Amino acid sequence: MTAEGGEGPWITGQFNQLKAGFLLAGKDPVATDAVARQRWVRSHHRVPTSPFLHADNHLNIAHGLGLGTNVLSEINVVGRPSMK
Secondary structure (H helix, E strand, O other): OEEEOOOOOOOOOOOEEEOOOOOOOOOOHHHHHHHHHHHHHHHOOOOOOOOOOOOOOHHHHHHHOOOOOOOHHHOOOOOOHHHO
8 A cells, every 4th residue: 555645644635545556675765765656657647757856855865865876777676577
């Protein structure tokens, strides 16, 4: 399961639980989150932009602190072809 909208379940009317339909795991939590975000964008037919590269958000901040990469071209994704 994943979530969409709002800060969390304590905000009524904005937060929805969704069945993602896939499971991701990785050794680099920043990379894993970046891939999950990109996969979510593709699965919902949204324009695949990369705000996690050009904004002050958790992925870009974590990358800047050296905690992992959020640059998709630097991430080796393995598994079923539908996940790449």
